[in-house]
Amino acid sequence: MYDVTIIGYGPVGAMLAALLGARGRKVLVVERDTQVYPMPRAVHLDHEVFRLISLVNADKAVMDISRPTSAYDFETADGDLLMGFKPSKGLAPTGYPWSNLFHQPTLERAMRADVARYPNVDVRLGVEFRSYDVSQPDHVKVTLSDDPGNPVETRYLVGCDGGRSQVRRQAGIAMDDMDFNEPWVVVDVLLAKGMDSLHDASRQICDPHRPVTSIPIGNGRHRWEFMLLPDEADTDMTTPQMLESLITPQLPDGISMSQIEVERCAVYTFHGVFAERWREGRVLIAGDAAHQMPPFMGQGLCSGVRDAANMAWKLDAVLAGDAAETLLDSIQPEREPQIRFITETAIGMGQVVCTHDIEQAAARDKEMCVGAREDRISDMPGLPPVEAGGDNTPNAGLPLAKDDGLDAAAVYQPILIVRSKDNAPDTNTASRIPGLHVAWLEGEGALEDPAGLLATQLAEADALLARPDKIIFGTGKADDLTAAYARYLETGHGKAA
Ligand SMILES: Cc1cc2nc3c(=O)[nH]c(=O)nc-3n(C[C@H](O)[C@H](O)[C@H](O)COP(=O)(O)OP(=O)(O)OC[C@H]3O[C@@H](n4cnc5c(N)ncnc54)[C@H](O)[C@@H]3O)c2cc1C
Incomplete structure (x- = not known):
């Protein structure tokens, strides 16, 4: 079995x-x-x-x-910026x-x-x-x-x-069904030896004559996605002639079709x-x-x-x-x-992105291309925290996915992090949670926390309990956290008080 x-x-x-x-x-x-x-x-x-x-x-x-990713830009057919997203730099x-x-x-x-x-x-x-x-x-x-x-x-x-x-x-x-159904042909190409990428930002080219996505995957690969026009059939989109006619206008100056090789392509309905x-x-x-x-x-x-x-x-x-x-x-x-x-x-x-309607696209461009270009750039949309038992728990990742960091201490197990070894729960309390690892931030055998991210989490709490999937179950007193987690295992509901 x-x-x-x-x-x-x-x-x-x-x-x-x-x-x-x-x-x-x-x-x-x-x-x-x-x-x-x-x-x-x-x-x-x-x-x-x-x-x-x-x-x-x-x-x-x-x-x-x-x-x-360096940037994610949505552009008009003329290259003006509708909206752009910039990911934070460095490591999360x-x-x-x-x-x-x-x-x-x-x-x-x-x-x-x-x-x-x-x-x-x-x-x-x-x-x-x-x-x-x-x-x-x-x-x-x-x-x-x-x-x-x-x-x-x-x-x-x-x-x-x-x-x-x-x-x-x-x-x-x-x-x-959320009532969004748009057919696109997706094409991955290999670039000629020595070429890493065709451009830097990921781009949505919102041209109503043919909306196009252009993504510099890097490592010698590039992705284009082309929205189908209303009268186009899936089967017509992947012929070599069609692919060449779609790709050629997208190539930067000085680059020709002879410098790329279509690796794979397919038509999907995005929904x-x-x-x-x-x-x-x-x-x-x-x-x-x-x-x-x-x-x-x-x-x-x-x-x-x-x-x-x-x-x-x-x-x-x-x-x-x-x-x-x-x-x-x-x-x-x-x-x-x-x-x-x-x-x-x-x-x-x-x-x-997905409009073929020229008037609608012109109205969109007029409405969105307002003010200075840099004012149209914002942070990448963050994801809301995961809901646990109906309440939010922080979904903050924990630091140090390094060989000697937190994840090495508890690869896919729950972990209770306390300030010092003295705050660690007694064996009885800890044993309420199967597989629980206990770690501390100060003293002998302490977890490394060079950026102080865990210390910040523990600024006003004795302990932090993270689930095996790295979602923070809660912060608070070690005993309360372990009791709440044990309840969660029994019922599937609840979070730390
Ligand atoms: C054009 C495009 C771009 C995308 N870009 C992104 C992106 O940038 N980032 C991102 O996170 N996601 C992206 N996605 C989505 C991502 O590719 C999918 O969400 C992901 O592949 C889903 O993984 P899965 O394992 O659930 O399903 P799948 O990858 O579809 O795997 C399902 C498997 O089940 C097998 N199977 C099906 N039926 C049976 C059966 N009866 N018996 C045995 N085996 C069966 C299939 O053969 C298949 O191998 C993109 C998708 C598309 C189409």
Whole structure:
């Protein structure tokens, strides 16, 4: 009997498998394809998710091929600035650059390499999920294409099977559609040897004749996305002639088609949808199976990785008997408000970009191109904190994702940080939270805190309790925090007082 069967080995399934594998859970991953999905998709990763992928040892491979985003500009057809976003410079408190451009298959391969370290995780590639049966109270039977006569038995089934999730369909979970549907052709190109990027900022060129996205992924890669015109068919968009006619006007002076090579291209409809429920008894969904958004915020994969980080420790705690099953009901209310905010913001950005109407675009340009250019530039939109039990808990990342930092002390376990060893709770109190690490900021064996970020958190509190997914559960007195966390494990509700 497996503890968890995961359908889909995209980034979300791989993240979940690696986190559960590290916890010693017996996991089966089922993937229809035999290779990592080759088509162009995510290029943006934020600092918090960079830190989360470090928990599955995928950060170094991504760091080697990624570059920090310098700016994100929305321009008129004439190059005037409608609005621009500038990420903060340097490293975020998570220890990673705030906003990054990267190559999704590199991330997925690194995650799979981590999963391969665990003999307790079985991966079946080229196998399709067919159906599941929940007639037994204590497990799910899962029928797979390679051996349909012998269903696999598993305590929990998680559909990480993407936008067209079969698991979600069989669970009868409806989708809430945000009524934004825009078809785009997405093209990734390789630049000639020695060329790193074509320009610096990521750009939305809001030309009503053809809205275009242009992203310098770096490391010799460039991304263009072209919105389809109303009379264009998907199949016409990916011919070599069409791609050349789309790309040529976008090339900077002095660069020709002979200096680029189309690596991959695909047509997608950008949309915003939400599954109404993320859990049906022993069956759960995560990632694109639960929510999809237009890519203007670069947050679909990021959101799915956060889902997996939120889900894995809860499944583990429930399977271990350390938490009640209702803890699994906390995943959707904690994750969904943030994802709705991101999706609504992305749709708002999409509404600026996605118009073919010349008069409407002219009115937009007139309204937005007001005042000095620098006054139209703002900070990158931040993400609201995750909701826990209906209340906000700070979602501040903790510092020092370094080899000797906080994450090394508690890779994917809860951690209680107190000011000095004297403030540490007694063993009895600490033992109320399975796997709890206790660390302190002063005295022998203290955690390093060179930027004083943890000290700031503890300026007015004795202790800080962080969950395995690095979300701060609360600050306060160590005893109160551990008691509140124990309650949370029992009920899936509540936060520190
Ligand atoms: C053009 C574009 C740009 C994007 N840009 C960004 C970005 O910059 N930043 C960002 O964070 N996100 C971005 N995204 C979104 C991101 O790519 C997705 O959110 C992410 O890939 C979803 O991961 P997932 O694991 O949930 O699903 P998927 O990656 O879709 O994986 C699902 C897996 O399930 C498998 N599967 C499906 N059905 C079955 C079955 N019945 N049996 C077995 N296996 C099955 C599939 O083969 C697939 O491998 C972008 C998306 C697009 C299209």
